[in-house]
Amino acid sequence: VYLVMERIEGPDLGQHIRAQPGGFLQEREARTFFRQLLAALRHAHNRNFLHGDLKPENIRLDDSCTQAVVVDWGLARQIDRQSAAITQGTPSYASPEQLTGFNADQAWGRAKLGPPSDVWALGVTLFEMVAGRTPFNGETFEALVANVLSLSYSPPARLSVEARSLIDSTLQLLPSDRASIAELCHDGWVTTSGPMPPDTDSAAVQCYEDQTWNPTVCATHVQRLGGVRRAALYVLYGVLIIAALLKHSSSSSSQPTFETL
Numbered sequence: 706v707y708l709v710m711e712r713i714e715g716p717d718l719g720q721h722i723r724a725q726p727g728g729f730l731q732e733r734e735a736r737t738f739f740r741q742l743l744a745a746l747r748h749a750h751n752r753n754f755l756h757g758d759l760k761p762e763n764i765r766l767d768d769s770c771t772q773a774v775v776v777d778w779g780l781a782r783q784i785d786r787q788s789a790a791i792t793q794g795t796p797s798y799a800s801p802e803q804l805t806g807f808n809a810d811q812a813w814g815r816a817k818l819g820p821p822s823d824v825w826a827l828g829v830t831l832f833e834m835v836a837g838r839t840p841f842n843g844e845t846f847e848a849l850v851a852n853v854l855s856l857s858y859s860p861p862a863r864l865s866v867e868a869r870s871l872i873d874s875t876l877q878l879l880p881s882d883r884a885s886i887a888e889l890c891h892d893g894w895v896t897t898s899g900p901m902p903p904d905t906d907s908a909a910v911q912c913y914e915d916q917t918w919n920p921t922v923c924a925t926h927v928q929r930l931g932g933v934r935r936a937a938l939y940v941l942y943g944v945l946i947i948a949a950l951l952k953h954s955s956s957s958s959s960q961p962t963f964e965t966l
Contacts, residue, residue: 713776714768719761721770722834729837729861732868733898738764738773739831740895745775746827747886747904750820753784757818759826760798761833784819796849797839800825801878804850821880824889828875835868836861840876854878867894 715721718738722730730738742764749756756763757780765774780793794803800822801807832840840858843849852858856876860869871894874884884892890901 711774713765713774715766715770717762718764718766718773718830718834721766722761722837727837730834732835732865735831735834735868736895736898737771738834739827740898740901741773742775742827742830743886743889743895744901744904745773746820746823747890749775749781750784750823750886751904754778754781755784755818755820756781756823756826757803758794758798759823759830760795761830764830782818794822794826796846797841798826798829800880801853802880804853819880820886821883824875824883824886827889828872828883831868831875832858832860832872835864840872865894867892867897871895 716724722728742759746756746759756775756778758777759775763775763777765776766772767774794800796804800818802818803822829839829841840860841849841852843852856878858876860872871884871889871892874892875889877883889895895901
């Protein structure tokens, strides 16, 4: 099996944050990355998958540091196929239900994770982008959990009211109290730079962002790019098959060797 994947040359988001003057991002840049992360989670959730470990170190940037890509899906799982309570994750970014294994929204309190767990991690990541630190800390795991359960965090005073309100909407103890992905997509702070693009393939998203939305033009654009991609895949498969045949032919045409006993 051959997997052809995008090569990402840039740093992770955490490195990019620490490299900035003051060690944090301005709201405008943070909004750009937040929108991209929001689109990635929306795409995954709509296809029944949770990431489960979203954090700046699991977000890679391109070499221009303008495009964020969510990576490391090692803890990802299907939303409706969780056989037991799940407590994995990175403590500073993990939701209360991940940290404690308890979810007050569910019968018997057992924590089968849902999209709100990724929403919590997204809120923590946004906080770190604009503050240069995580909202919850502790010298021990127990101290960290205590700070999370008391919602003890303080955003920077320079932060806009809209950004604070959005962060507050993601950092709620009860999963059902957190803003949904759909609500975040329509949040005023998020849409300051324009509406979120639709959840569709990358070609349509690119079309949406590059020009005024025109369904006819974009449909043609998507169809054309789809044809190019299929042609490229056929060429790639052909090259791989030819290479395999040549290798087989070379190995089968070589003379056998014998050893005298």
